[in-house]
Amino acid sequence: xxxxxxxxxxxxxxxxxxxxxxxxxxxxxxxxxxxxxxxxxxxxxxxxxxxxxxxxxxxxxxxxxxxxxxxxxxxxxxxxxxxxxxxxxxxxxxxxxxxxxxxxxxxxxxxxxxxxxxxxxxxxxxxxxxxxxxxxxxxxxxxxxxxxxxxxxxxxxxxxxxxxxxxxxxxxxxxxxxxxxxxxxxxxxxxxxxxxxxxxxxxxxxxxxxxxxxxxxxxxxxxxxxxxxxxxxxxxxxxxxxxxxxx
Amino acid sequence: xxxxxxxxxxxxxxxxxxxxxxxxxxxxxxxxxxxxxxxxxxxxxxxxxxxxxxxxxxxxxxxxxxxxxxxxxxxxxxxxxxxxxxxxxxxxxxxxxxxxxxxxxxxxxxxxxxxxxxxxxxxxxxxxxxxxxxxxxxxxxxxxxxxxxxxxxxxxxxxxxxxxxxxxxxxxxxxxxxxxxxxxxxxxxxxxxxxxxxxxxxxxxxxxxxxxxxxxxxxxxxxxxxxxxxxxxxxxxxxxxxxxxxxxxxxxxxxxxxxx
Ligand SMILES: Nc1ncnc2c1ncn2[C@@H]1O[C@H](COP(=O)(O)OP(=O)(O)O)[C@@H](O)[C@H]1O
Ligand SMILES: [Mg+2]
Numbered sequence: 001x002x003x004x005x006x007x008x009x010x011x012x013x014x015x016x017x018x019x020x021x022x023x024x025x026x027x028x029x030x031x032x033x034x035x036x037x038x039x040x041x042x043x044x045x046x047x048x049x050x051x052x053x054x055x056x057x058x059x060x061x062x063x064x065x066x067x068x069x070x071x072x073x074x075x076x077x078x079x080x081x082x083x084x085x086x087x088x089x090x091x092x093x094x095x096x097x098x099x100x101x102x103x104x105x106x107x108x109x110x111x112x113x114x115x116x117x118x119x120x121x122x123x124x125x126x127x128x129x130x131x132x133x134x135x136x137x138x139x140x141x142x143x144x145x146x147x148x149x150x151x152x153x154x155x156x157x158x159x160x161x162x163x164x165x166x167x168x169x170x171x172x173x174x175x176x177x178x179x180x181x182x183x184x185x186x187x188x189x190x191x192x193x194x195x196x197x198x199x200x201x202x203x204x205x206x207x208x209x210x211x212x213x214x215x216x217x218x219x220x221x222x223x224x225x226x227x228x229x230x231x232x233x234x235x236x237x238x239x240x241x242x243x244x245x246x247x
Numbered sequence: 248x249x250x251x252x253x254x255x256x257x258x259x260x261x262x263x264x265x266x267x268x269x270x271x272x273x274x275x276x277x278x279x280x281x282x283x284x285x286x287x288x289x290x291x292x293x294x295x296x297x298x299x300x301x302x303x304x305x306x307x308x309x310x311x312x313x314x315x316x317x318x319x320x321x322x323x324x325x326x327x328x329x330x331x332x333x334x335x336x337x338x339x340x341x342x343x344x345x346x347x348x349x350x351x352x353x354x355x356x357x358x359x360x361x362x363x364x365x366x367x368x369x370x371x372x373x374x375x376x377x378x379x380x381x382x383x384x385x386x387x388x389x390x391x392x393x394x395x396x397x398x399x400x401x402x403x404x405x406x407x408x409x410x411x412x413x414x415x416x417x418x419x420x421x422x423x424x425x426x427x428x429x430x431x432x433x434x435x436x437x438x439x440x441x442x443x444x445x446x447x448x449x450x451x452x453x454x455x456x457x458x459x460x461x462x463x464x465x466x467x468x469x470x471x472x473x474x475x476x477x478x479x480x481x482x483x484x485x486x487x488x489x490x491x492x493x494x495x496x497x498x499x500x501x502x503x504x505x506x507x
Contacts, residue, residue: 050403072405082400086418086495095414099404124495144404 001064003028003180004049004148009058011044018044019055020205026148026180033183033191035237036201037245042184043079045206046150049182050076062148072100075144079152081133083125089136090121096144104143111139115169131162138170142177151183155190164222167193175219188237192230193220200237202244209244212237285465294469301466304454305473308439311367311450312477315374316435320428322375323382330383331390332412344383352376352438356445370442377438381430389423390416422496425489432481440474451477 002025011019018041026032036042047053049060051071060068067073075096083092090108097103112121115135117128125133134154141149154170155163167190174181185191191198192214200209215233216224224230267287273279274286281289330337330344352373359369393416401415443452451470458466 047399047403050399052399052402071402074403076400076403078396078400080396082394082396084397084415084418086421086493096404098414099401099406099410126495150403 002026002061003030003063004182005061005064006045006049007059007061009045009048009060010056011041011048011053012056017205019048020207022058022201022206022208024199024208024211026182029178029180030197031174031181031183031195032197032199033185033195034199034201035185035188035191035241036206037203037241038186040201040203041206042186042201043152046076046152046182046184049150050074073146074148074150075141075146076150077137077141077152077154079154079156081125081130081137083133083136083140085125088122088124089117089128092125093136093140093143096140096146100145102145108139108143111143112136114173115139129162130158131166134158134166135169138173142173142179148180148182151181153184153186156185156187163190164225168222170194171218171220188234188241189225192216192233192237193225198237200240200244210240282462282464285468290465290468290472293465294472297466297469301451301454301469304449304451305477307449308443308451309477311370311443312374312435312439312481314367315371315439316378316431316481318371319375319378319435320382320431323379323427323431324386324424326379327383327386327390331387331416332408337387341387344380348380348384353441356442360445365446365448369445370439370447373442374435374438377434378431381434382424382427385423385427385430386420389420392423393419421493422489425485425493429482429485429489432485433478436474436478436481 004026006022006024009019009022011017022045024032024034034042034045044053048055049067051067051069051073054069058068059066062073083089084095087095090105090112093108093112094103094105097108109121112118115138117132117136117139120128120132125136128136138151138154141151155166158166171194183191183194195214198212198214200211201207202209212233216230271286271288274284285293330341355376356369356373359372363369363372397415397419398411401411406414439450440452440455443450444456447453451473455467455470458464458470
């Protein structure tokens, strides 16, 4: 059984057809990226999986059970870090657990330490840099009890170097936490570097254009980004997306 | 905070001292009669020597302000929460709420005296009415301004309506609540004095009407001074409370509510 199955989702807002018959799946422990141009409907798709939006048609299954319109079944990290400004980092990180019931402070402190944020556990979000906020936001997702994590372009606001550092950090956390991750991005390189599988969306109305299995071994190192194989793979995907964009 | 107050405050303070000096000199120079315009030194003298005679008026007014403000702001907060949590209520009454702000509460005061007499009740109603609006409106505004991304996060995490309110909307509206409280603080002093003008047996407003009807202009000025001081003290107190409650704001955002 697949961990997550998205089945033939259609979504329109007024006259705008945003998602057109989108189907894909995520296996247990898999890291899957959704790659699509800006405005193609990626965030909308997350809203549907998270139960915030009920699609015009189609279904969302988690471990075989429909979670269409049901909130609280997945753990979500929004496009902006979305930490509560009046809470300390520690209390922010515990928010996901707090909403669903049980708080585990010891675990939270350990994760904060591993993310290099120990010094900031009592600080408020405005005292942190963009990268630190994203790390805190991701820890909050990992600590939440839900087993599937959705990440919506978490690194798009960061500069190049911070982004690469964050990607490496994310991979190391994921390899340990053994959670399934569905990751949204419009950055091809990021998608290849992080994922087991990449799902390419077409421009609006978005449908699944193609699916790639990423052939690179894990654990992946930064050097991979400069190898010929990597660049060739990137080129293939780029041409795929380019073609869809022009036609 | 104290330091910056001294740093920025000395210029306006100098201007005020200068104005008082000119006032003093003019009164002395042109020998203006006391019943028309007393000199600042005369006012100060009366204020100090007669303290024993009018201090109970001050305390009566302070009590009235505090009771009125507490009741008024509690009702304001409760109404805002009610309207926010029940969209139907908000849709049907919010426009009326805004419209009713155009009615000067003062014009209702004589009516309240007719209905409720000269006791504490009509005065508290007047203060409640003037306090209530700024608080209800700014708190509702604060609830409305809740960040959309934070909202989405909380909802997807499965937060209940109660959790959404207490963990997100309420703390998010704190700065707005305090800008409402600051406006209401000064309004409540004004409301108390005006309600005392209309009919009372004690209070600084009553003392003021007595003084003016017997042409004791110096006492009128003493009353004005005390009212200004009360207003200021109350405002400073709310400001201090805000600093205690809202520690999490970065200094950049801190100034936003100061403008109101
Ligand atoms: N609630 C909504 N009402 C109307 N239009 C919407 C709504 N949500 C998203 N859209 C539209 O759907 C399209 C896709 O948006 P989005 O999912 O945010 O794209 P992406 O995340 O891929 O950049 C956009 O054109 C946007 O204007
Ligand atoms: Mg988006």
